[in-house]
Each structure stands twice: as C-alpha cells, then as structure tokens.
Amino acid sequence: MRKRSKYRPKPVILDCITYVKTGFTPMVDMKNVLLNLQLKNHSALESLRVGDATKEDIDTIISALNITEALSMQGIGDDYKEEIKEAQDALFECAKRGAENYKFIVKGLELKAINYAMELHDAQLHASTVRDIEKAIDTVKNTIIQKKARAIVEKQI
Numbered sequence: 001m002r003k004r005s006k007y008r009p010k011p012v013i014l015d016c017i018t019y020v021k022t023g024f025t026p027m028v029d030m031k032n033v034l035l036n037l038q039l040k041n042h043s044a045l046e047s048l049r050v051g052d053a054t055k056e057d058i059d060t061i062i063s064a065l066n067i068t069e070a071l072s073m074q075g076i077g078d079d080y081k082e083e084i085k086e087a088q089d090a091l092f093e094c095a096k097r098g099a100e101n102y103k104f105i106v107k108g109l110e111l112k113a114i115n116y117a118m119e120l121h122d123a124q125l126h127a128s129t130v131r132d133i134e135k136a137i138d139t140v141k142n143t144i145i146q147k148k149a150r151a152i153v154e155k156q157i
Contacts, residue, residue, distance in 0.1 A: 022130055023129065023130050023131035023134070024129060024130075024131065025129060025130050026128070026129050026130075027125050027126065027128055027129065027130065027133065028126055030130065034125060034126075037125070038122060038125070040060060041060060041061070041064045041118060041121065041122075042118070043057075044056075044057035044058075044060040044061050044064075045061060045114065045115070045118055048061065048094075048104060048106050048111070048114070049106070049111060051104075051105060053098075053104040053106075054102065054104075055102055057104075058091075058094075058095050058098070058104055061091060061114065061118075062091060062095070063140075064118065064121050065084065065087055065088050065091060065114075065117055065118075065121070066140045066143075066149075067121065067124075067133070067136050067137065067140060068084055068087075068117055068120055068121040068124060069081075069084050069088065070135075070136035070137075070139040070140050071124045071128060071132065071133075071136045072084055072124075073139065074132060074135060074136065074139075076124050076127055076128050076132060077120055077123065077124045077127075080120050083113070083116055083117060083120065084117055084120065086113045086117075087113040087114050087116065087117030087118075088117075089113075090106075090107075090109070090110035090111075090113040090114055091110070091114055092150065092152065093110065094106045094107075094110055095152045096152055096153075099152055099153045
C-alpha cells in the first residue's frame with residue numbers, strides 16, 4: 001500500500017475582489033452573523049449558569065474564549081490578557097470536573113470570570129472586522145494543530 005501524500009491543494013477564491021472587500025467589513029455591519037453568534041454564545045453561557053450545560057455548550061464557550069484570546073494577541077482588547085487567562089482557567093476547571101459524567105457545574109467566582117470574558121468577547125466582536133475574526137480562527141486552529149492547547153482530559157496510559 002502506498003503512503004498517502006500530505007499535499008492538499010489550497011481552496012481557490014473565485015471572486016477575489018468581493019473576498020477582500022468583505023474582509024474590510026466591520027462585524028457590526030454583518031448583523032445576522034453577529035446576532036446568531038452572540039445568541040449561541042450567550043445561550044451556552046446561560047445553560048452553564050443554570051446547570052444544564054451539555055458538552056456542546058462547553059465547546060461553544062471554549063471556542064468563544066479561544067477567539068477572545070486570539071483577538072487580544074492581535075491587539076484588540078490586549079489590556080485584558082490577565083482576565084482572559086482567569087476565565088480560561090475557570091472554564092478549564094469546570095470542564096475538567098464534568099468531563100467524566102458530562103455534568104458541568106460552575107462555581108460562583110468561575111462564573112464571574114467567564115461572564116466578564118464573554119462581555120469582552122462581545123466588545124471585541126463589535127470592534128473587529130471580518131478579516132480580524134478570520135485571522136483569530138486561523139490562530140486558534142494552528143494552536144490546536146501544533147498541540148499547544150491544553151487538553152481537558154489527559155490520556156490514560
């Protein structure tokens with residue numbers, strides 16, 4: 001059997017001008033996308049607050065906080081790196097506690113830190129462009145691919 005090639009062709013952008021123009025568009029102008037994203041994030045946060053959070057809710061909050069960190073690394077909200085770190089640590093502890101039975105119970109101080117980071121995430125979305133968000137998503141993907149992200153459940157040997 002032959003070894004599989006690592007080559008993957010890059011996607012072709014058919015309309016380059018529209019792609020570039022869309023990159024300059026502020027997220028505030030894309031009302032439907034922004035509203036759907038915020039609704040998804042805040043419903044997951046509400047499920048966590050009430051105690052009904054599922055794995056998908058936790059994954060949604062993790063994604064939002066990862067994007068928050070990536071945007072702060074790009075200079076959008078970089079004054080709040082310590083608060084973002086606290087929120088990520090709080091969510092990590094909550095997710096680690098609930099990883100075995102998928103019952104995610106958050107403590108008061110953890111919820112406060114996560115709420116603050118989610119408010120910061122909303123403010124960052126209002127201050128960024130589509131291209132900023134794309135770069136933040138690429139940063140998060142590369143961090144995960146390079147295995148620099150911490151795993152919630154450690155591998156059992």
